[in-house]
Amino acid sequence: MAAVTFENVSKTYDGKVSVVDNLNLRVKEGEFLSMLGPSGSGKTTCLMMLAGFETATSGEIYLGERPISRVAPQRRNIGMVFQNYALFPHMTVAENLAFPLRVRNISKADIAPKVKRALEMVELAHLGDRLPAQLSGGQQQRVAVARALVFDPNLVLMDEPLGALDKQLREQMQYEIKRIHDRLGLTVVYVTHDQSEALTMSDTVAIFNFGKIQQLATPDEIYETPCNSFVAQFIGENNMFSGTICERGDGVCKVRLANGDQVHALTVTDAPVGATTLLSLRPERIRIDPPAADGWTITTGEVIEQIYVGDHLRVLVRVFGGHEFVVKVQNRSAGNGLTPGQKIRLGWRASDCRALDAAAGQAGAA
Amino acid sequence: MMSGTIANVRPPAAQLDGAKRRQVLRQYRRSQRRDSLRALALVAPLCVFLAVMFGWPLATMLTRAVSNDDFGAVLHRTSASLAEWDGTGTPSERVYADFAADLRQARDEQTMGQVTSALNFEWTGARSLLMRTVRQLSSEPENGWKEKLIETAPDWGNPDLWILIKRLAQPYTSRHFLAALDLEQAADGSIQGVGPEKAIYVTLFWRTLWVSAAVAGLCLVLGYPLATLLARLPLKTSNLLMMLVLLPFWTSLLVRTTSWMVLLQDNGVINSMLVWLGLVSDGNRLSLIFNVTGTLIAMTHVLLPFMILPLYSVMKSIPPSYVRAALSLGASPVTAFWQVYLPQTIPGVLAGTLMVFVLAVGYYITPALVGGQSGQLISNIIAYHMQQSLNWGLAGALGSLLLVGVLLVYWLFNRLTGGQGLRMG
Structure with missing residues (x-):
């Protein structure tokens, strides 16, 4: 059963530009769905429409079976964690947590144990009497999560909740939020612009651009099989190079590059023969000195530079008469003997090279 | 690295042995001294100005109140x-x-x-x-x-x-202060109230207090919704509206007060309108000016910006996400306002109320022009004693009492704001 359904939802602020453009989305019960995209891609607007702070220009949003366009935010029973936590500064932590219960006219006797349980869940039981300003950023974040959960909402929305934390704390909180989600079986819609956050936490990731969902898939599918050039460029690192389709076969195609070289690629785009295509190739899929095997594309290149990152080395290689490829090489032993100017053999599985639509980031590519 | 390890590494670096530490301390003090001297030099002109133009006259008036x-x-x-x-x-x-x-x-x-x-x-x-x-x-x-x-x-x-x-x-004498409180020292040295025909100052003090409190209250009631609106509107619109708030602020006080005379007098715009609408009969025109009503209306108008500005600056600093959070947690808009928004505007409310109240307590021109007999405030009688009766001792005593009253109110407000002082902007 779907917990949330967006049905042909559009939103425009000025009648000209659609911030959200005819969006359809189903979030399953108990699912952790991330909305990921650059700023201005419509993800936050979607969240705000779901919370009730923005109204859709057209279309309908359902919470379960219930259309909620005409339901006021306070009647939606949706928990929300805000970007800057929005903890009420004049109330103690315990009062903040009691607030949603108090406005629901729950008796004092019932409020106290619920607040206690929520604080224990985020391991802050000893800080109930503090004011938010007396807490660290990470503690405030936990209180915000606890407050959004204390009234047992049907759905929890999180609007870049970890944006203000430093990296270490952010990773720890990602884990904690995920743990709470698993334990309580919550449905979570999570907005972020941090792709590693989306990939590590989510069951499903929706990649937003230009008010449309570019791809809706599990994190590994998003990374392994991006369906268009925007997703390929947005998620992770990619070597992108363009060419012309000169032959289309069964799932594979042959692409002629600018210097005349021809490479095989997995056909993702439905462009016809003769059309331009953008090829994408993950840096970690390129091998130096590859084994001669069927289905491999082999070429030669010239090492431009080598960058030491720690757990891996980034080798910049010039191939196909001008393209600069990044090749990630695992740091297995100190030094690999590559020097700038050196000619090397490179290779990759033809299926790792994906022929996508020509223009990166174009709307309607999905 | 774990934070515990860092903490263990740190102290040796911070610990200096005797001679070295004394030298560092001396250098530190010297650099601090230079900073504080520069700061002092920057505020010195203002301090001198205040001492000469404000502190000295104030002290003179205060000594006059007791000197004999x-x-x-x-x-x-x-x-x-x-x-x-x-x-x-x-x-x-x-x-x-x-x-x-x-x-x-x-x-x-x-x-x-x-x-x-x-x-x-x-x-x-x-x-x-x-x-x-x-x-x-x-x-x-x-x-x-x-x-x-x-x-x-x-x-x-x-x-x-x-x-x-x-x-x-x-x-030194206490007679000015006694007179300012409608008291006198009888021939036998005991302190007694003056006769009812001579007692005017206490009445005036009370009137000044309640008129000031009423003006502050009216300004709050009128200013709060406006400030809320200004804080919520997009900057372009709110700037325009803020201009409209400030425009009268930049107009001469006399001009504004005089225009209230035009509006409020018996044959003024408002009374004519009411008569024309048939709400008031021609014989029973409302007396809106040259009494306390006139003082209240005109002073509220003049002092309104002093309420709106601190309110606005405080409200502007409250992110809209607080009210949104309250709504998302299930509070009705009314509850969200009373329990979440309003408590956060309290510093602005206190600052604005205090500012208007203190200004109103010492207000002079407006009550003098539109107050008539019943709308005169204590500052008008102080001016009378300064300029007409030349009883400077009594004027000084009245002024000192007013000053003490204002300081008391300020202290009270400071207590209310929890000792954080005022947030004017």
Whole structure:
């Protein structure tokens, strides 16, 4: 059963530009769905429409079976964690947590144990009497999560909740939020612009651009099989190079590059023969000195530079008469003997090279 | 690295041995001293200006409220010999002789006025009494001054008058403060209320307080919704509206007050409108001006920006996500306002209310112009004593009481804001 359904939802602020453009989305019960995209891609607007702070220009949003366009935010029973936590500064932590219960006219006797349980869940039981300003950023974040959960909402929305934390704390909180989600079986819609956050936490990731969902898939599918050039460029690192389709076969195609070289690629785009295509190739899929095997594309290149990152080395290689490829090489032993100017053999599985639509980031590519 | 490890590494770096530490400390102090000297130099001009233009006049007025120098200086011989008098019966012959000598000198040096006016405030008929007495001073008496003076005017045989003179001759006096509180010192030294026909200041103080409180209240009621609106609107619109708030602020106070006269008088715009609409009969036009009503309306208008500005600056700093969070947690918009928004605007409410109240307490021009008789405030009577009756001592006392009142209110507000002081912007 779907917990949330967006049905042909559009939103425009000025009648000209659609911030959200005819969006359809189903979030399953108990699912952790991330909305990921650059700023201005419509993800936050979607969240705000779901919370009730923005109204859709057209279309309908359902919470379960219930259309909620005409339901006021306070009647939606949706928990929300805000970007800057929005903890009420004049109330103690315990009062903040009691607030949603108090406005629901729950008796004092019932409020106290619920607040206690929520604080224990985020391991802050000893800080109930503090004011938010007396807490660290990470503690405030936990209180915000606890407050959004204390009234047992049907759905929890999180609007870049970890944006203000430093990296270490952010990773720890990602884990904690995920743990709470698993334990309580919550449905979570999570907005972020941090792709590693989306990939590590989510069951499903929706990649937003230009008010449309570019791809809706599990994190590994998003990374392994991006369906268009925007997703390929947005998620992770990619070597992108363009060419012309000169032959289309069964799932594979042959692409002629600018210097005349021809490479095989997995056909993702439905462009016809003769059309331009953008090829994408993950840096970690390129091998130096590859084994001669069927289905491999082999070429030669010239090492431009080598960058030491720690757990891996980034080798910049010039191939196909001008393209600069990044090749990630695992740091297995100190030094690999590559020097700038050196000619090397490179290779990759033809299926790792994906022929996508020509223009990166174009709307309607999905 | 774990934070515990970092903490263990740190102390050795921070610990310096004796000589080195003293040197570092000395360098630190020297660098601090340079900073504080520069800061002092920057505020020095303002401090000098404030001391000369504000601190000094204030101190002068405050000392005037208690000082009695003039009287005692003119009658210096008398006050010296009166010091030995125990206050029972009439003073000795020496006192009368010294008094005659003092008066003669005062007549020659034309400083009689200072004695006359001070005595006249307290002793009915003192002016003519002194005039008559001075005329008798030319010839030496046969049986001493005491007999001659009492012969001239029986008042000189009244111990109460001498008690009064003894009191007035002291360098400091409480009579101005007593007068400012509608009290007086009776001849026997006890403090009593003045007669109801002379009691005006306490009434005026109370009126000033309630009018100021009412103006502050009205400004809050009118200003709060407007400030909320301004804080929520997009910057472009709110800037335009803020301009409209500030425009009257930049207009001359006199012009604004005068335009209220045009609007509020019996044949003014508002009354004519009400009559025309049939809400008020022609014979029963509302008296909106030259009374307390006029003072309230005009002062509220003049002081409104002082409420809106601190409110606006506080509200602007409250992110809209608080109210959104309250709504998402299930609070109705009304609950969200009362329990989440309003408590956070309290610093602005207090700052605005205090500012309006304090300004209103000392307001002078507007009540003078539109207040009529019943709309006069304490500052108007202070101005009267400064400019018309020239009783600067009483003016100083009234002003000091006003100052103390304002400081008390300020202290109270500071307590209310939890000792954080005011947030004006």
